[in-house]
Amino acid sequence: MKVLTAHPGVFNDDKVIESNISFVPFLNYLKEKVNNADEVRSPFYKLIIDKFESNPDTLKPISSDSDLSPYKEYLDLLISAIFPVTTDATKDIYGIGVPFKFAIFYYSDLFKQLFTENGKELTAVPDGISLAQVKKDKITWLYKLILEKVYHFPMTYKNEIIHTVETPDGGKRYVKVNIDPRFVEVKVKGNLPVLNYDQFCSKQITPEALQELLPTNMFSLEGFVIWTVKDVTQSETLNNIKSLVMNMRASNEIESYRTLEKMIPVILGVPDITAHVVPFPKVNGKNVLEEQFSNTDPILGVGNKKQQQHFFQLLLEHVQQHPIPLIVPDVNETTIAPHAFLKYLPIKNIRSFLVFPITHKKEILGVLELASSTPNRLSADPLWKFQNTYPLLVLMLNRSMNILESRLNEVIKDQFTALQPSVEWKFVDAAWNYLLTPTEERKDIESISFEEVYPLYGAVDIRNSSVQQGNAIREDLQEQLELIRDTLETIGQTIHLPLLEELQFKTNDLLNNLSDSLSAGEDLKVNEFMEQEIQPVLEHLCEGNDTLKPLLTNYFAKMDKSEGHVYHHRREYEESLSKINAAISQYLEKERQYIQHSFPCYFEKYRTDGVEYTIYIGQSIAQEKKFDQLYLRNLRLWQLSSMAHIARLTHKLGPKLKTPLQTTQMILMHSAPITISFRSDERRFDVEGAYNVRYEIIKKRIDKVHVKDTGERLTQPGTIAMVYSYVREMEELKKYITFLQSKKILLPEIEMLDLEELQGVSGLKALRVRVNMEEE
Structure with missing residues (x-):
């Protein structure tokens, strides 16, 4: 079996401490077991001891770069003693390595698959950890081993490392690597300095200080370490979600949700799905939808804002009435027909879908949506794995509510009150002093003033804004009066009414008297004439005369819908x-x-x-x-x-x-x-x-x-x-x-x-x- 090592230039372990493979510490351990009268496996252990002692070469230190092929039957025997018979080399992750070194000389197939690059060099630096940190952790581990084995100090040191590994489907999983040094013996070269445990524990001793006190060249290692690996994806992802929730704030809120959505398929153990979490915060007692959360959502990220709000209301009504998961294993026209808010799922190539309402104290906080492009990919089965994550989702959605409230308060402060952060401290002091005063002694709160401040005033004005506004009003009035005049003239060719002639006369009179600079009340006079005299007549003629209807429809079409007049110059x-x-x-x-x-x-x-x-x-x-x-x-x-x-x-x-x-x-x-x-x-x-x-x-x-x-x-x-x-x-x-x-x-x-x-x-x-x- 090929020895798996990290790239030789990564650690240079040989320069730190001499380390050799040895089976002697393991055999000594078995001998202690054999001497125990209660040990039922003593005959088996005795057989192993005899087998090793029958070959003196197995009792000598073996260099870590030696060919271990001659020792294969001994290694197989050793493995059978260490690992249970139920161990499967293709499913379980384990290895046996050289002490202190990243060199594994016996390992399972899955170990090689997960911890090597193309089956060659060992991946020694986990994702998210620097090489310098790994080197520091290794030297710390070494000195704690020396202090425990040589000085017999009761050391509590971590033998576990969390690795992030890529899975064949492109996902990520977390594994906990445990390095067991029980079969390692520390050899001492020369005289040891005396260490007092009480003095040693009374202050923090750094690895650098220990290297001064106990140089590593005073020691050597013999034996082997056992690497065992456990999948801790669920617990580690849960810890990451806890950290995500605790560190979420306004500046990273969206990023936090996107990160959470990547973790949810890992928690559920269904990698080929996408997750979306949408908070439904309340404003003035009503649930609302924030556009920043809905844009990428399968249900709500469609159409324009009006359509989004329509689907949001439909979804909200559904989860309020049915606060249980809605599962659509096979998305098709028949299965989504009862739920109008799901109508766009087929267009987005979603073939399996699930909506999970997140509630707290019977209040809807938001929804979790799961989607897959594979029919029947989603069911209720994986949701039980969500029981530990659910409280964190509740906490996160509540945190979003607090963030929204803070943003609303900032806008209110900024846009509607004079209180700004630069002076807020003085108001807080005044409020605190007011609260410190006994209730019966309180009068008016102290006045807030700032002495000896320098004012800076600036003004940006629109040149001739009143003139420009007057021109816009006059041009709108003139355009409408001319439109009325032309309309009345055309009507007069079809209907002969003295009233129309009188209205035409008034219109021409107003047009002739419309001054370049409007006098006070002139626009009101014209508007009153149009609303009270022209509008009712034209509306009546439009309803009662099909011949005039196209003409009058054209007239009303030129009116501003909200103002009821020609308004485009003012607009x-x-x-x-x-x-x-x-x-x-x-x-x-x-x-x-x-x-x-x-x-x-x-x-x-x-x-x-x-x-x-x-x-x-x-x-x-x-x-x-x-x-x-x-x-x-x-x-x-x-x-x-x-x-x-x-x-x-x-x-x-x-x-x-x-x-x-x-x-x-x-x-x-x-x-x-x-x-x-x-x-x-x-x-x-x-x-x-x-x-x-x-x-x-x-x-x-x-x-x-x-x-x-x-x-x-x-x-x-x-x-x-x-x-x-x-x-x-x-x-x-x-x-x-x-x-x-x-x-x-x-x-x-x-x-x-x-x-x-x-x-x-x-x-x-x-x-x-x-x-x-x-x-x-």
Whole structure:
């Protein structure tokens, strides 16, 4: 029998310790058995001992690279003594090897099949374990063997290794390899140092320290080790699922489910099936379906979202009414007919299917689906193997519910309340102090304020948005009035009614008086005329006159279904406005997360015709990190740079918009710190103090400010306007401008402007620069 070894360059075991094969430790063990009067197999053991002792060569150490063919009958006898008669070399996994070395000189057929590459070299490094770790484990094992055999220390050392092996069908199984060293003798060369067990156990001794104390060249090994292998796929997979559930979080939730789905066929022992787990979490007491889980599902991953939701409701109703496994061994039109949600299984080449509801306390948490392309592959038989896994599935689905609740809370915090992580700690402190106060002594909760914070204000506005909106309204009204006029003229050629002439007169009058800039209430007047006078007449004529029906059907087809009027110019304007604002908001949302990395700050964003934001930064906002002016300067540079990026972003969007819209960008520089407080009634932060209010007044009144003595609006498309009050603010801004000009983000010219006086505010100045729209 060929000796199986690992590649000679992997471990270099010969350089670690001398190790030889020897049958003497085994024979000594049998002699002890023979001397035991109660041992019923003593005659058999005596026969083995006599056989070995009749050949003196079997009592000598044998080099691990020797040819063992002359010893075959002795090895067969040895194997018959060690392993029971029921052992099958083709089904059982075992081997006998050289001590410490990865060298197996007697082994079963299945051992060779599982642990060698093409039947040649031994696979010595299990999947998922580094070579360095295997080497460390081997040396640790060796020293524990020495301490036990030579010093007689009571050692507890692991002789087991978990291997992952590939099966012929492409699956994975786990086997536990046990290395039994009972027939190994440790030989000592020279004098041994004295070791005290109490001192030895009082501190952790590393293998490196032991190598200093007890060099391996002081010892040699003689005997053999027994390798026995047990299939532990079920228990090991179960441990992996436990680890998967315990480590699942929002960032790896989908990945965790996909990993679980690969493990389920292994647990059930049915490798050629696919598994799908779909959670049914509850929102406001109703089970819901998350698209991220349904896309690859055999039942739900079909059609559009509406169809998915329809099948989800059908499946949910079924498992609620029948919370037991639904098994369809042979999928065909007849067997799936009672269940409409299974209609697409044949199209997906699924010929055997099973739905297993996962419930807890009579509540549906989700379903497990098993599918196979082979008819009659699935039945109820393997489900009993699921009894240990089921509680873990319940735990995992409950964990998904908690993850969804956290995501919902994050959205609520982000979109509907002013509470952000950067300031949340202060609210938590206030709440904790409130809870610490005895109930009878509680009054109002303490106010939340942050002192000495620096504000940064920015506004991206849609240029002439009210004019554009007015034009869209006027164009819709004009188009509809012209359509009414033409329709009434055509009707008048068929039906002669004085009322139609009067309506036609009013229509022409409204058209003639429709001004380029709509006056207040003008659109309401036109809409009222169309709804109360035109609409009823045309609807009546459409119902009562087949000749006019095609004409009037064409008229109603041009009306917006939700608004009841011609609305497409306004729709185009609203869609264009929405696209720009969505792009700006998305950019700022991403940037908000980025700027928090340098220093915690409060970022408040709100929609007007465009998007405005205010940022507060200062020591009082940071719970632990020390504030420095460099963080403020960094944020101001970011503010100018981000405005340039927004200008480029909206400029690039321009050709894609149905209504051409342009944006203007403005920054307010305010170098003095202010105090902000949380207003519970409005659930937002506001400034405090008379001096601080001046900042709020400026912020609210500069959106349409003009350049002094020119009548020109400060904000212009393609530019960034920076409003300031003091020379030092201007000098700081110019540094940032110069830097961004060097990066070709801003164009070279800088305009220095005086601004007109605003109500309650005077002395404001501004810098204005053009953005380079040609991105490098």
